Amino acid sequence: MLHRHAHSKSEINRIGLLFKGHSNNPYVSDAEKKLRNESLALQAHANNKSDQEATQAARNKRNERVEEMDKTQPKVMSALREGLRIQPVVGHLLDPWYIDLNTHSNTSRSINEQQSKTEQGHAHHLHITIREPKIYE
Numbered sequence: 001m002l003h004r005h006a007h008s009k010s011e012i013n014r015i016g017l018l019f020k021g022h023s024n025n026p027y028v029s030d031a032e033k034k035l036r037n038e039s040l041a042l043q044a045h046a047n048n049k050s051d052q053e054a055t056q057a058a059r060n061k062r063n064e065r066v067e068e069m070d071k072t073q074p075k076v077m078s079a080l081r082e083g084l085r086i087q088p089v090v091g092h093l094l095d096p097w098y099i100d101l102n103t104h105s106n107t108s109r110s111i112n113e114q115q116s117k118t119e120q121g122h123a124h125h126l127h128i129t130i131r132e133p134k135i136y137e
Contacts, residue, residue, distance in 0.1 A: 012077055013124040014096035017114050027072050027096070035065035036113075066111070073097055077126075084128060092129035094122040 016025040023030050042058035070078070077097065084090045085103045093100040095112065099119060102108040112119045 012074070012096050012126060014112070014114070015123050017123070027074070029068060029072050032065060032068045032072065035061065035068055039065050040113075062111075069097065069111070080126075087130075089130050089132055090128060091131050092127065094118065094127040095125070096123050 011027070014025065014027050016023050017028050017033065017036070023033060039058065039061040042054065042061050046054035046058040077095070081093055081095065081098070084093055085100070087103075090103050093103055097112055098109050099112050099122065100109040112122060114120050114123050
């Protein structure tokens with residue numbers, strides 16, 4: 001799966017997601033920045049209201065944002081992430097698009113919002129945690 005992209009070269013940098021105004025980063029569209037702000041506002045509203053309708057609206061906006069975000073993501077990055085996720089020795093994948101602290105769970109992957117120190121630290125590179133049992137023997 002990954003070998004067909006072996007000669008692809010991509011920058012993995014999403015610095016600018018939080019900058020105000022027009023995005024100069026090809027991996028962060030202006031549409032995504034707008035959807036991000038709308039999604040976070042809807043999620044905050046849903047968290048305060050405990051309202052199913054508000055929760056669904058926030059979920060829909062997040063999905064819309066993910067679609068936009070994935071349009072600007074290099075195909076090689078997506079292929080690399082998916083190839084690594086299925087490896088039993090890979091435990092964590094942190095990159096400019098997603099933070100996955102448990103690759104063996106279908107629910108652990110979240111968008112890298114660049115809010116926390118961990119997210120900010122991975123706005124421009126890929127981090128892979130591999131657990132090789134022979135190393136720990």
